[in-house]
Amino acid sequence: MATDTFRLDGQVAIITGAGRGLGAAIARGLAEAGADVVISARTADDLEQVAAEIGEIGRRAVVVPLNLVADDPAPLIEAAIAEFGRLDIVVNNVGGAMPKPFLDTSVRELVGSFAFNVGTAHGLLLAAVPHLLAGDGGSVINITSSIGRLSDRGYLTYGTVKAALTHYTELAAQDLSPRIRVNAIAPGAVHTAALDWVAADETMRGQIEAATPMRRLGLPEEIAAAAVYLASPAAAYVTGTVLAVDGGITAPNFRLPLPDLS
Template identity: 60%
Template sequence: MILDKFRLDDQVAVVTGAGRGLGAAIAVAFAEVGADVVIAARTRPELEAVAEQIRAVGRRAHIVAGNLAHPETTAELAAAAVEAFGRLDIVVNNVGGSMPAPLLNTSTKDLRDAFTFNVATAHALTSAAVPLMLEHSGGGSIINITSTMGRLASRGFTAYGTAKGALAQYTRLAALDLCPRIRVNAIAPGSILTSALDVVASNDELRVPMEQATPMRRLGEPADIAAAAVYLASPAAGYLTGKTLEVDGGLTFPNLDLPIADL
């Protein structure tokens, strides 16, 4: 049955930034198709709530609370997965972000911090995970969460867009270095209704124009990204590596312009 190829039965996944939003949705979706999940984020109460959802579908959850802005902290998650569950099959590098700002208000430190949080953390966990994947599972799947702003241009996203663009290229390079036993792919979300868009979701004057500027005429749901992650992690995507799935409602240009004036 083709649906069997989308199962992750008895596999072990690590998902960073899993206390809410996309990370939480991905972690729960993995559990729903049979995986045990190590979930990591800064806030333990949020992780406890996600762990409860994972256990409710009959799978195991292991919580690691910590500041994932530090690459050395993310690197430790690979060993934590093997210690908790005896193996490691899937890594989702979801943690990241950066506040928008005009270019002239973006310092070199801002750019460096964005690169560290979005790219160096992913590399730290990936490089720690790969030897353990090979030793305990024989292979695996790594998924990086990039962004539509890594390929589109809009004012205010110098640091964030540059870092996410770098993560997309990192995905392509890592895939070649690690094939054929480890697959490395990415998901580039568009505008997804997580807490980051709470202001938009509750304001028709902001939300409606964004919806109209999106070819699918709606904003995304976390489940849209979780479904893509299940596919990339599963045997169904066994012939796919080095690619980015653009789960963005068909965007070819940004659907929200920040109010940054001309010079």
């Protein structure tokens, strides 16, 4: 049956940035589809909570606290091989950058954000490729953003590095085909803890929802469902694709009140 191709039974996934938000939801979603997981973030307590939830699902989770900007990603690979004997899926969910006016954005900040968003993904993928090839191949999913293809004031750093990660996805898919598929998910405004302050402000939330064709914020579980699809055999003929899960926006739905330069 077609639905059977969405199963991930017997597979092993690494998910970064998995202590909360989208990463935690993706880890739970992959586990619900049958995968065991290695989860990483900087805060061990957050990871332990996610691991406990995955245990309740009936799958195993290995916790590896890391700061991937400063730390070698090798412990993630080592944990997957030592605990499960294989690696099939890599989800790069580390990243982000705060909006800022153009003249307040330093070169150092832009370069640092590139390392945080693109460098961490490349470092983990470099370490993972030999182990993905040792099995049946694999699936890599990079979490980018709708802002990587849209433009507005204040998003110079964030939009630039997410656009870079998007094109990195397309290029890596060419380099690693046909054994390893590389795709990305580009979320829009999703209601995680990072947007609690927006959700609590009725005026601001209303403005965002009005500027979104689906007229609401996204849910973390909707990003997780997209990740399950891209990781699974259901997407066996899909690589180099960026799957937009953004409510249909064609312009940023959170506009910053930045004035013209004078």
